[in-house]
Amino acid sequence: MIDPDPLPHLPGCYLFLDASGEVIYVGKALDLKKRVASYFQKRETDPKTAALVCAARGLDFIVTGTEVEALLLENSLIKKHWPKYNVRLKDSSRYASIHITDEEFPRIHLSRRRTAPGSYFGPFVSARERDLVFSVVRKTFGLRTCRRLAKRECLRHAMGACSAPCIGGISAAEYGRRVGRAEAVLKGRTNELISSLKEEMAHLAERREFEQAMELRDEIRALVSLQERQNVERNKRFDEDVLAYAVDGEEVYLMLFKVYKGTLEGKEEFVFPRTESFLEEFIVQHYSENEPPEELIVGEALDGPLVDFLSHVKGRRVRVTVPKQGEKRKLLDLADKNLLIRFFGGERKLAALAEALSLPEPPKVIEVFDVSTLAGSFTVGSMVTFRDGRPDKKRYRRFKIRTVEGVDDFASMGEIVRRRYARLKEEGEEMPDLIVIDGGKGQLFAATREIRNLGLSIPAISIAKREEEIYVPGRIRPLPLRKDDEATLFVREMRDEAHRFAVKYNRLLQKKAIPS
Numbered sequence: 001m002i003d004p005d006p007l008p009h010l011p012g013c014y015l016f017l018d019a020s021g022e023v024i025y026v027g028k029a030l031d032l033k034k035r036v037a038s039y040f041q042k043r044e045t046d047p048k049t050a051a052l053v054c055a056a057r058g059l060d061f062i063v064t065g066t067e068v069e070a071l072l073l074e075n076s077l078i079k080k081h082w083p084k085y086n087v088r089l090k091d092s093s094r095y096a097s098i099h100i101t102d103e104e105f106p107r108i109h110l111s112r113r114r115t116a117p118g119s120y121f122g123p124f125v126s127a128r129e130r131d132l133v134f135s136v137v138r139k140t141f142g143l144r145t146c147r148r149l150a151k152r153e154c155l156r157h158a159m160g161a162c163s164a165p166c167i168g169g170i171s172a173a174e175y176g177r178r179v180g181r182a183e184a185v186l187k188g189r190t191n192e193l194i195s196s197l198k199e200e201m202a203h204l205a206e207r208r209e210f211e212q213a214m215e216l217r218d219e220i221r222a223l224v225s226l227q228e229r230q231n232v233e234r235n236k237r238f239d240e241d242v243l244a245y246a247v248d249g250e251e252v253y254l255m256l257f258k259v260y261k262g263t264l265e266g267k268e269e270f271v272f273p274r275t276e277s278f279l280e281e282f283i284v285q286h287y288s289e290n291e292p293p294e295e296l297i298v299g300e301a302l303d304g305p306l307v308d309f310l311s312h313v314k315g316r317r318v319r320v321t322v323p324k325q326g327e328k329r330k331l332l333d334l335a336d337k338n339l340l341i342r343f344f345g346g347e348r349k350l351a352a353l354a355e356a357l358s359l360p361e362p363p364k365v366i367e368v369f370d371v372s373t374l375a376g377s378f379t380v381g382s383m384v385t386f387r388d389g390r391p392d393k394k395r396y397r398r399f400k401i402r403t404v405e406g407v408d409d410f411a412s413m414g415e416i417v418r419r420r421y422a423r424l425k426e427e428g429e430e431m432p433d434l435i436v437i438d439g440g441k442g443q444l445f446a447a448t449r450e451i452r453n454l455g456l457s458i459p460a461i462s463i464a465k466r467e468e469e470i471y472v473p474g475r476i477r478p479l480p481l482r483k484d485d486e487a488t489l490f491v492r493e494m495r496d497e498a499h500r501f502a503v504k505y506n507r508l509l510q511k512k513a514i515p516s
Contacts, residue, residue, distance in 0.1 A: 017058035097122030244335035346389020356487035363433035372502035381416035382502035
């Protein structure tokens with residue numbers, strides 16, 4: 001079975017691979033780890049999903065900035081790989097863009113294809129957002145939507161929604177200026193328009209015309225969303241490679257994003273020994289065997305001879321860009337983010353946890369305990385182990401409660417902690433660097449009392465279920481950590497794994513107790 005543990009709790013796309021490494025399914029998710037894990041936790045699935053799970057032998061993923069970017073990337077990856085288990089989308093299924101035609105009096109309309117001359121803006125994943133943006137731009141600048149210029153005015157002009165170039169209601173020069181302002185808005189320069197709409201919304205609210213004010217509020221939101229230009233599918237005429245790397249000791253970890261015609265289509269990962277000129281050596285070796293892109297986006301400037309080498313191999317000039325801001329900087333940041341998650345995700349989580357708990361060094365081995373009771377019976381305990389920030393499933397343990405009668409979470413927690421560390425102490429085994437207890441102050445007190453009674457000194461914390469607050473011994477109030485803090489999220493991740501393991505064991509015992 002594929003292990004979803006290396007995946008982060010972030011938006012992005014996941015790719016299932018078969019035994020030969022071929023992509024057989026591409027999916028998108030708001031939470032990569034939860035989505036992929038769900039494939040292997042369902043008892044009953046449809047035949048197609050069951051076949052996919054059976055055929056999958058490998059897994060890859062790409063983190064994106066938002067769920068919208070994941071949707072766009074999914075579309076690109078499907079069209080690139082044509083995976084066996086994805087619905088085969090035709091070109092007509094692309095997300096719609098806003099098209100301003102190349103005519104004397106350009107018209108504005110929605111288009112799923114990019115074959116006609118003119119300017120295209122988008123694509124838009126949300127049809128509601130797209131329609132709102134289209135409506136605002138069309139009405140604000142009075143652009144025509146008719147396929148052919150008529151000889152008389154239409155109802156749209158009578159309603160004040162069109163400048164009526166068909167009857168000479170506006171000169172070609174003035175209409176062109178309006179088109180230019182509309183294109184500026186569609187390119188993301190919407191501050192002026194947003195300010196104007198906010199003023200109008202305020203006036204409507206003062207006149208108690210709340211319904212119209214709410215409509216303007218939705219239009220403002222759509223324009224604000226338009227400003228968040230997508231990193232994944234952009235309108236460019238050339239190809240780009242985005243190169244990010246990190247050095248750890250004597251190893252170099254490198255991530256290469258491949259961007260074709262503005263569409264992020266995949267990534268390549270490399271690990272190699274560090275040398276004095278490792279970046280130059282990588283670029284020369286890689287692009288001697290692979291055609292260089294027209295633009296290489298990197299985090300540091302390259303020497304002139306190296307740029308000349310790329311241009312020589314390409315056969316024309318290769319642009320090397322070190323972005324400080326804008327879309328290219330976002331692409332480089334995204335490559336950096338994928339690099340850190342892929343190679344250093346565990347280290348980052350452990351460092352954040354050590355800082356939050358004021359530990360002298362990151363806890364290499366963490367053991368997490370949970371007690372599960374279903375329907376007032378079958379109380380069981382579980383312990384899961386995380387090593388270097390990742391689950392170590394060979395060291396998972398399950399406990400039947402032996403000495404506690406009835407439902408008593410505190411006593412049950414004390415029993416499983418006592419049994420675990422009494423055995424490790426007796427056998428001279430390695431002790432963990434940190435203990436995590438699923439529960440509040442009561443469960444934590446029961447666990448730490450048993451640890452002290454055994455003459456051990458192991459740091460311990462607990463996480464309460466309801467408020468997701470972290471407690472430490474000797475402190476009445478929880479630690480002042482945000483719920484989205486990286487340390488809190490990591491503790492929750494470990495707690496959820498311990499709970500899952502406990503519930504699975506509990507259900508197994510219940511199933512065995514029911515006569516067939």
